[in-house]
Amino acid sequence: MMNEFFTFLTQNKADGGLVIFLMLFSLGIALFQTVIFSGLFNFKFSNWLFFVLCPLLVGLSFLVDNTYPFAVILFLFVSVFLFGIIGMIYSGIRSSKEEKAEREKFNRIHNIQKTPLKDKLLGFFVLVCMLAAFYWLAETENLKLLFLIIPGFILVSSIFFPSxxxxxxxxxxxxxxxxxxxxxxxxxxxxxxxxxxxxxxxxxxxxxxxxxxxxxxxxxxxxxxxxxxxxxxxxxxxxxxxxxxxxxxxxxxxxxxxxxxxxxxxxxxxxxxxxxxxxxxxxxxxxxxxxxxxxxxxxxxxxxxxxxxxxxxVPRNISFRNKYKPLLDSFLATLFFISLILIYIILN
Structure with a gap:
């Protein structure tokens, strides 16, 4: 299969004019390669390196065999996508490590303790329960109950777990x-x-x-x-x-x-x-x-x-709050119960 593919690439011969065109075309590929290796891989090299290397590869391949320049151009073109994907993965891993190291340094400076394992497990358990409840409501075709569950949860949490x-x-x-x-x-x-x-x-x-x-x-x-x-x-x-x-x-x-x-x-x-x-x-x-x-x-x-x-x-802020908070609470309570009534009507 590879032999057939290589034969297909080398069945056409390039002349001098076409090679010059391919060398100029390779400069566009060189631009992308420069961005990929300097930006994603963070390599340090002269900015002109790929602008010399890519046309040089095309020219040398022509000197070796006038059927090779097309294969070299295809290889360079594919390499942009290949190294681009690898570079994005590498850059993501590197950024994640750097961010973690910076965060740990920040936590040491400010004496921030790591989240206890029991708290992480509790958070994971709550998340799993929420996803399981959502899945169960979807399976039983009762997602509309969320319109009652979510307001009720907010009300209960504000009453029993105030800030x-x-x-x-x-x-x-x-x-x-x-x-x-x-x-x-x-x-x-x-x-x-x-x-x-x-x-x-x-x-x-x-x-x-x-x-x-x-x-x-x-x-x-x-x-x-x-x-x-x-x-x-x-x-x-x-x-x-x-x-x-x-x-x-x-x-x-x-x-x-x-x-x-x-x-x-x-x-x-x-x-x-x-x-x-x-x-x-x-x-x-x-x-x-x-x-x-x-x-x-x-x-x-x-x-x-x-x-x-x-x-x-600040006392004056409290006076202002005490003056208008009862009105706001009455309005929100009325709005809450009206919403529940409307939701009940919609659901039934």
């Missing part, structure tokens, strides 16, 4: 605001100015502060409208000891584990990788919820047990 922010604002709506000189032991809400005790230095901009929220983001591909978006690859919140004071006095706060429930950017820079810092500073007026306990006869506010609400927010 830290939801828990904070829910607790804020229940707790009365205490004065510093009348703090009772237990979960408390205090409003006042912050006062620095143990300043800490922010990791990127090196700003002294009471505490900081630090975030690193990577630029994502532009959306259909050409807008640039970012995805967070690392975040950290760290707070030292500080005081919060009102007109009746001040109380010490151990800021370890404190969460920030306000949107403010104090420093930001970067291009493809963006660095953002938000600070807690002296004289910031904040509302704080934490656990008050006795420390050698002195009151100190800490996180307490791990499930306790412990965070700060």
């Amino acid at each position: 830290g922010k939801s828990k904070f604002f829910r607790m804020q709506s229940i707790l009365p605001t205490s004065k510093v000189d009348a703090i009772a032991m237990g979960l408390v809400e205090i409003e006042g100015e912050l006062e620095e005790i143990e300043p800490i230095i922010s990791p990127y901009f090196n700003k002294p502060c009471i505490g900081y929220s630090y975030k690193i983001e990577k630029e994502s591909p532009r959306d259909d409208d050409g807008r640039t978006t970012y995805s967070t690859i690392f975040s950290e919140v760290k707070t030292g000891k500080f005081k919060i004071k009102d007109e009746t006095g001040s109380v010490t706060v151990d800021g370890e584990g404190l969460s920030y429930y306000f949107d403010r950017i104090d420093n930001q820079s970067g291009g493809k990788t963006r660095y953002t810092e938000t600070y807690l500073k002296s004289n910031d007026y904040m509302l704080l919820i934490g656990y008050a306990e006795s420390d050698n006869g002195n009151v100190i506010i800490t996180k307490g047990i791990s499930d306790n609400v412990f965070g700060v927010a």
Whole structure:
């Protein structure tokens, strides 16, 4: 079979004019080969190498036998696709290794622990269950039930597994605001100015502060409208000891584990990788919820047990939220139940 194919390629003879044309044609092939070997394989060589090598192969083949140039051109042409496919596979493997090494270096710098194996297995188990449920609904021709299952799942998760922010604002709506000189032991809400005790230095901009929220983001591909978006690859919140004071006095706060429930950017820079810092500073007026306990006869506010609400927010933002949140909740609840009724009607 190969002999027949080679005979077919060499049955036509090339003359001098045709060889010159084939040599010029090979320059186009050389352009693709240069891009493949320099871009995909990341080889270092002179840019003119293939522009000399390809025409030279065609010319030498003509000198050996005037029936060979067609076979050489075909070989060069096929090599573009062959090395292109191999190069894409190689480039993908190399990029994956480089990205993994860069990620591991990043994790070491920021002391990010690997995801525990049990968490990976749990995530895999949940994914398998979801795919199995979807397959079962498709097999039983009950995919329409997803219109009831998905809203129900969202409602149940929001009720029984609220986010830290939801828990904070829910607790804020229940707790009365205490004065510093009348703090009772237990979960408390205090409003006042912050006062620095143990300043800490922010990791990127090196700003002294009471505490900081630090975030690193990577630029994502532009959306259909050409807008640039970012995805967070690392975040950290760290707070030292500080005081919060009102007109009746001040109380010490151990800021370890404190969460920030306000949107403010104090420093930001970067291009493809963006660095953002938000600070807690002296004289910031904040509302704080934490656990008050006795420390050698002195009151100190800490996180307490791990499930306790412990965070700060801007009081004026909370006032605005408290004013309009009930209206929004009523609207969303009404919309939810109307949607369920419409879905029930459609399904039946």
